[in-house]
Amino acid sequence: MKKFNVIMLLLDGLRLDRLYLCHNLSNILKKTYFFSNMITAAPYTIASLHSVFSGLYPTKNGVNSYFNANKFKKGICKTLTQYLHEDSYYTMANIIVDSVIPSQGFDAISIHDEYKDDLVKLHKDIITDIAKKNKFFLFLHYTNIHTENIKNVAKKYTDFDEEYFKNYELNKKNYNSYLKKMDLYVKEIFNHIKNSNLLGNTILVIFSDHGTSNGEKIGERMYGSFTYDYTIKVFCSILMPNTKGKEIKFQTRIIDIMPTLLDISNIDVDDSYEHLQGSSLMPLMEGKEKKDRIAFSETGGLYGPWPSHHEHNVFCIRTPNTKLVFNKTPNTWEMYDLAKDPQEKKNTYKENSKLAMKLKKILLEHIKSNQSQFKLKV
Amino acid sequence: MIFLDSKETISIPAELAEKLRKRAESAGFSSLSSYVTYILRQVLSNIETEEETKKESFTKKGEEEVKAKLRKLGYL
Numbered sequence: 001m002k003k004f005n006v007i008m009l010l011l012d013g014l015r016l017d018r019l020y021l022c023h024n025l026s027n028i029l030k031k032t033y034f035f036s037n038m039i040t041a042a043p044y045t046i047a048s049l050h051s052v053f054s055g056l057y058p059t060k061n062g063v064n065s066y067f068n069a070n071k072f073k074k075g076i077c078k079t080l081t082q083y084l085h086e087d088s089y090y091t092m093a094n095i096i097v098d099s100v101i102p103s104q105g106f107d108a109i110s111i112h113d114e115y116k117d118d119l120v121k122l123h124k125d126i127i128t129d130i131a132k133k134n135k136f137f138l139f140l141h142y143t144n145i146h147t148e149n150i151k152n153v154a155k156k157y158t159d160f161d162e163e164y165f166k167n168y169e170l171n172k173k174n175y176n177s178y179l180k181k182m183d184l185y186v187k188e189i190f191n192h193i194k195n196s197n198l199l200g201n202t203i204l205v206i207f208s209d210h211g212t213s214n215g216e217k218i219g220e221r222m223y224g225s226f227t228y229d230y231t232i233k234v235f236c237s238i239l240m241p242n243t244k245g246k247e248i249k250f251q252t253r254i255i256d257i258m259p260t261l262l263d264i265s266n267i268d269v270d271d272s273y274e275h276l277q278g279s280s281l282m283p284l285m286e287g288k289e290k291k292d293r294i295a296f297s298e299t300g301g302l303y304g305p306w307p308s309h310h311e312h313n314v315f316c317i318r319t320p321n322t323k324l325v326f327n328k329t330p331n332t333w334e335m336y337d338l339a340k341d342p343q344e345k346k347n348t349y350k351e352n353s354k355l356a357m358k359l360k361k362i363l364l365e366h367i368k369s370n371q372s373q374f375k376l377k378v
Numbered sequence: 379m380i381f382l383d384s385k386e387t388i389s390i391p392a393e394l395a396e397k398l399r400k401r402a403e404s405a406g407f408s409s410l411s412s413y414v415t416y417i418l419r420q421v422l423s424n425i426e427t428e429e430e431t432k433k434e435s436f437t438k439k440g441e442e443e444v445k446a447k448l449r450k451l452g453y454l
Contacts, residue, residue, distance in 0.1 A: 066453065069444045075423035099447045150452030271408050272415035302453055 003265055004241060005202040006084065006137045007127075009189065011182060012045055012096075013145040013223070014208035016233040021179050024187035028206070032237040032245040033285045039295035039318055040210050040254045043231035044224040045146070047299070047312075048209040048254060049101050053079045055258035055276035058298055059312060059370035065300045066224070067309045069099040078273040080258045081105030084137045087267055093139035094126055096146070101139065114147045120185050124192045131196050142185055148178040149212060149222055159221050159303045171214040200241050203264060205257065207236040216343070225304030227316040227325055228344050232297045238285075240264065248284050251292035251320050256281050292320045296366055306330060317363040324349070324359040326367075333360070390414075 255278030402413035
């Protein structure tokens with residue numbers, strides 16, 4: 001069977017609820033399998049991407065804090081890149097710094113200068129070069145939203161600055177202004193892929209890794225402190241040759257991307273490594289599965305009210321209509337009715353509520369099983 | 379040179395293999411080899427992690443490298 005090339009285009013920090021402002025991207029999404037209700041495993045790039053590449057939640061794969069960026073359990077977690085590399089793909093990435101993805105299996109990783117490089121030109125050149133390979137996997141990291149946020153938010157405000165949090169509309173306007181450049185980037189790169197005659201033999205994945213705060217909740221000026229929807233809701237689109245595509249509104253997880261790409265590429269999962277926690281999205285694409293998937297997300301802030309540099313301390317479980325949050329450090333719980341209260345303003349948590357008890361049990365079991373170490377000692 | 383997908387055969391007592399085979403089946407592994415390799419990967423990973431943690435200088439160096447990258451990203 002013919003194997004397709006794989007190009008993954010990461011739009012770092014793009015909020016799901018602002019896609020409507022990105023006309024070029026929206027037009028492309030119409031032609032793809034568009035997962036419009038995807039939940040990230042962690043609302044910051046380093047942990048999110050290690051989950052994308054491993055199909056495992058952060059506490060399972062080892063990258064469960066900003067400071068654990070180099071603690072990926074490479075001996076027991078097999079990455080998407082390793083699978084493709086073993087299947088004779090040439091594998092390459094262009095990223096912002098080398099700690100954002102696991103390096104295992106890459107033939108080449110290049111780093112761009114977020115302040116100097118023209119990402120449209122750089123990524124077009126990379127595509128032109130790699131298109132000469134027989135079969136390839138390319139990961140491209142678009143970082144301008146991150147760069148603008150660092151410049152205009154992180155360097156100016158703290159997670160508690162009144163001046164920032166009282167100006168939600170202005171913050172929103174500023175954030176939205178970064179999207180035009182991103183949308184043009186998407187158009188240019190897509191057209192270049194098309195003009196390079198790659199669409200007929202390439203799977204194109206466009207996705208975001210986390211959202212970004214506009215000042216919704218005091219204590220989080222950007223992302224990484226909490227697990228509210230404005231940072232954990234993301235999207236993924238998969239464009240495959242000879243398919244029509246459709247929007248899939250069921251809740252899915254970012255850890256499902258890797259098993260989906262293995263499934264499409266007819267690559268068997270190696271069960272001598274950690275067993276994948278994500279599962280293929282193909283049954284949803286084919287209409288054979290018609291249900292939401294329960295999602296978990298976790299984080300540990302660099303700043304915010306409960307900074308946790310060496311392990312995640314905020315966890316949530318999300319169903320389409322309900323979210324239960326466990327703030328481990330102060331040991332508090334929050335529950336939100338997402339259908340009635342999508343802004344997550346009213347904490348409805350009651351210890352004796354049946355739903356809270358049910359979700360609490362599932363969430364605590366999930367955390368415990370991810371933390372458990374193989375006990376055997378030699 | 380050892381290729382990532384190359385394999386070697388290791389002998390273990392038949393009685394032990396039988397016990398492991400039963401466990402592999404009940405745990406849903408595709409084969410005895412996968413199950414034994416899974417166990418060995420986990421054991422080795424734990425040993426290596428413990429060894430790295432014991433080397434304080436290694437841990438500190440690793441953390442400094444991460445901090446440098448977080449600074450470059452504008453987070454610190």
